[in-house]
Amino acid sequence: MAFNDLLKQVGAVGRFQQIQVALVVLPLLLMASHNTLQNFTAAIPAHHCRLPPNASLGPDGDLGSWLPQDPQGRPESCLRFATPRQGPPLTTNTTTNLTEPTEPCVDGWVYDNSTFPSTIVTEWDLVCSHRALRQLAQSLYMVGVLLGAMSFGHLADRLGRRKVLILNYLQTAVSGTCAAYAPNFPLYCAFRLLSGMSLASIAINSMTITPGEPRLGSAHPMPSVEPALCCPLTDVEWTPIHTRACVGTLMGYTYSLGQFLLAGLAYAVPHWRHLQLLVSAPFYAFFLYSWFFIESARWLSSRGRLDLTLSTLQRVARINGKQAEGAKLSMEVLRTSLQKELTLGKGQASAMDLLRCPPLRHLFLCLSMLWFATSFAYYGLVMDLQGFGVSIYLIQVIFGAVDLPAKLVCFLVINSLGRKPAQAASLLLAGICILMNAVIPRDQTIVRTSLAVLGKGCLASSFNCIFLYTGELYPTIIRQTGLGMGSTVARVGSIVSPLVSMTAELYPTAPLFIFGAIPVAASAATALLPETRGRPLPDTVQDLDSRRAGRLRQPQQEQQKQMVPLQGATQEKNGL
Secondary structure (H helix, E strand, O other), rough: OOHHHHHHHHOOOOHHOOOOOHHHHHHHHHHHHHHHOHHHHOOOOOOOOOOHHHHOOOOOOOOOOOOOOOOOEOOOOOOOOOOOOOOOOHHHHHHOOOOOOOOOOOOOOOOOOOOOOOOOHHHHHOOHHHHHHHHHHHHHHHHHHHHHHHHHHHHHHHHOHHHHHHHHHHHHHHHHHHHHHHOOHHHHHHHHHHHHHHHHHHHHHOOOOOOOOOOOOOOOOOOOHHHOOOOOOOOOOOOHHHHHHHHHHHHHHHHHHHHHHHHHHHHHHHHHHHHHHHHHHHHHHHHHHHHOOOOHHHHHHOOOOHHHHHHHHHHHHHHOOOHHHHOOHHHHHHHHHHHHHHHHHHOOOOOOOOHHHHOOOOEEEEEHHHHHHHHHHHHHHHHHHHHHHHHHHHHHHHHHHHHHHHHHHHHHHHHHHHHHHHHHHHHHHHHHHHHHHOOOOOHHHHHHHHHHHHHHHHHHHHHHHHHHHHHHHHHHHHHHHHHHHHHHHHHHHHHHHHHHHHHHHHOOOOHHHHHHHHHHHHHHHHHHHOOOOOOOOOHHHHHHHHOOOOOOOOOOHOOOOOOOOOOOOOOOOOOO
């Protein structure tokens, strides 16, 4: 009897699975809030230099005697006149010919608090020469996501999925609360990094794959680099093969709904400290009820704890109303199942084989370009909501809404035309949309917003496709490792993306040109990859050579039918 048969015996989709899925899905609503939180907590309101103490204004209280104007006729954000200017009021024409000496804002800034009463930018003056620190904070959060995925992944294999998930909920709650009360910017960054670490682990332990059989198409990458990390806690380890697609799709759409939730919360609670606390405090409740989670029976069996595995399965059988079936289980049945699981795990390759073996190296390099470009451009786009000239709350809602049709269109294209054209088209079209935004005048807000939404939808589709495509390209012996390495490369892209945004200080549209050029260039890598639609999954490196020569046999017809389908969207979205 295989482990999947044991799950069916105690109740494949019973009351226990429904409760467990519901409780694990709830925290995912707030993951999108944390990933893109700085769009609101680090928003940059209009600002200008604070006047010197006891400065005298013009007869009508005009600031023009102290503040030069930019080309749009607004007060300059980072300069003021060294001495009061005498003469007629400034106009756009006269501003360009001014010869009066200017100086930086040595007395600080005055901010327009009409839209954002308080942000980390206004509290710690992250503008002008300190503007880059705002992007640094987001990069450090993504560094935490990468570190947490690797460190907590190993810890989950040692201590168990339940214990680590309980710890992660508490860490997210405490670090998020501390960030809300951080007295200075360095401490804020440190607590945000800790939040990123715990949220990455929550993503791993919530959206899981079974040992030796990856759940492709997840909305958030599983950022591990070792096969052992690919068997985390709850939902998918507790559900049979035929229901994993539904569970993964539910989690992916939950993340998309979280983007709507963030827009509503940010609109209702505009103060950054209150908003930070609002998206972190619910994790205290998640921490409390996570004590009632049941440890993964797969993990218990993999650790040789057959006594606990038996009692756990019988407990699940009671919850699902199958006491009689649970009573039929015995230690001998579990030993047989565990032996089969261990047999399936033999022959697993290591991450170094991705570089040592030429066919695997070819796949790894090409797929790394796709992973990096998708995540790099995605976070470059979604973390610059203020750059489109429309309401930041409206664009957040639109960006969340576009995920829904994007997933459907991507699913149809992948299944009708294939993975290769879908992957190439999504990246190419996304890059073109971003590049067009770089050359369109900023006053064309409707056009620029439409292109940004289309580009974001294409990148969400690219995330969908790359998960499925990666899992179908790698052979079984290294499939999980390949997915983990690709996800790690994606995390690097999300770390680099905010740093590239700093080039706007040199040239305003430079980030858009970079964010657009990378996906366009990476889309060419799909030409070097084979099509996998309708073809059996390779098991060994020899199967890769056979597939390249067009001689891959099809002894896995049934396996192809059970191949885990496309689910969810983005790290984003993961993201983490």
